[in-house]
Amino acid sequence: MSDHKPVRLPDPASVETVLASLEARSADAGLAPALNQSFPGFAFTVATIGDPYWRNPHAVVAADGTRRGDHRAWVEKELAELNGDLTAFWNRHREGDQKFAEWRGASAFAFAPTGPGVADFMQLSLGREIEILAGPVVDPDYRPYSVDDLLEPSWVRREPDAVAPVLAGPIYRLRGRAGGGIVHMRSFLARRARIEREQREARRARIEREQREARRTELENSVLHEVGPAGTRDIPFLEASPGWFEGPRENRFFADWQRSSACGHRIFDHWAFDIHDLEHRRRREIGFIPRPLKMPAAKLALEDGISMYRLMERTEAIDAEIGLPFAWFFLMTHGYFVDPDVGDAIAEGLRQGRVRLPARDAAVLLAWADKKYLF
Numbered sequence: 001m002s003d004h005k006p007v008r009l010p011d012p013a014s015v016e017t018v019l020a021s022l023e024a025r026s027a028d029a030g031l032a033p034a035l036n037q038s039f040p041g042f043a044f045t046v047a048t049i050g051d052p053y054w055r056n057p058h059a060v061v062a063a064d065g066t067r068r069g070d071h072r073a074w075v076e077k078e079l080a081e082l083n084g085d086l087t088a089f090w091n092r093h094r095e096g097d098q099k100f101a102e103w104r105g106a107s108a109f110a111f112a113p114t115g116p117g118v119a120d121f122m123q124l125s126l127g128r129e130i131e132i133l134a135g136p137v138v139d140p141d142y143r144p145y146s147v148d149d150l151l152e153p154s155w156v157r158r159e160p161d162a163v164a165p166v167l168a169g170p171i172y173r174l175r176g177r178a179g180g181g182i183v184h185m186r187s188f189l190a191r192r193a194r195i196e197r198e199q200r201e202a203r204r205a206r207i208e209r210e211q212r213e214a215r216r217t218e219l220e221n222s223v224l225h226e227v228g229p230a231g232t233r234d235i236p237f238l239e240a241s242p243g244w245f246e247g248p249r250e251n252r253f254f255a256d257w258q259r260s261s262a263c264g265h266r267i268f269d270h271w272a273f274d275i276h277d278l279e280h281r282r283r284r285e286i287g288f289i290p291r292p293l294k295m296p297a298a299k300l301a302l303e304d305g306i307s308m309y310r311l312m313e314r315t316e317a318i319d320a321e322i323g324l325p326f327a328w329f330f331l332m333t334h335g336y337f338v339d340p341d342v343g344d345a346i347a348e349g350l351r352q353g354r355v356r357l358p359a360r361d362a363a364v365l366l367a368w369a370d371k372k373y374l375f
Helices: 010-019 026-036 072-083 088-092 148-152 185-209 216-219 249-261 308-322 327-334 342-353 361-371
Strands: 045-048 059-061 068-069 099-113 122-135 166-174 182-184 224-227 229-236 272-282 283-290
Touching: 010 166, 010 283, 026 045, 026 122, 026 148, 026 166, 026 249, 045 224, 059 072, 068 072, 072 088, 072 361, 088 148, 099 185, 099 272, 122 185, 122 272, 148 224, 182 185, 185 249, 185 283, 216 308, 224 361, 249 283, 283 327, 308 327, 327 361, 342 361
Parallel strands: none
Antiparallel strands: 045 099, 059 068, 059 099, 099 122, 122 166, 122 182, 224 229, 272 283
């Protein structure tokens, strides 16, 4: 945050006004300055993540570039003229020059610090999109079997390396309107912890009221069969899952960052957070999935017979590649880039005195090994 106190906090309407004011040729370079100008006192930075997505077709374009109108309305009008005959529609347009346009994009995030704490920052969840002339309005090789086939085309390539004419953009849109588009992270984590606490207490109260039928009683009485070197043994569910009623993993992620040697770095320089906060089937669902802004070139798995020395060497290589101490641990909690078995093996090596980590990192890893969380 700059030396000036913010005049106002970002809100959806004002952010969308800023995004709409950007010109395509300068949108990428101009986004952060435009946000800073509209929200004095904040110092925004922008990061993008290569996770391609696309929106449903929105326009039909003729060979000469003339726009024929909204895609759905055009399809419905053409079908109405043919009395809903899909085969006739296909025959009319399979050799034609009508094509459809759609928006394709990737996730982007804008961050602005609000204080010195690990969670003291604003996050805006955005999409960076370009308009593409995607392909013909029908699959020239296969007849459509339903109107949905026409409204949701599957016959064009949408892979990252697909080449198609660009009609417009880039533009930026505000995404995550279900409670995650604009978030102050400290406030979000406090809300997450409060809701978790309320839901936990509600579960406990229900368990106490329904001793014989309640879910917890079933869990406590249920048995998992574990097969290991010593043979097969039965483990009560809650013993096998000690973190079943523990606090939110989202809060633990931030707490572990603050306690570890990563704390000298701003968390939003390395991670973005795909946030959701909504009601689903009368239940509040709130949380996030952490998204690394830089990913290691290769996944780290626990190979059979790998030495502890070699394993530590590979975690250190990941830290160096990412440019962050203890980066491998947070990539492990993400659940994809580093196998959780790696954390278990290193934790066991710490207990046996066969490996060393900085004291603060060792404490974080051992606490995780005792009560795991993953995303």
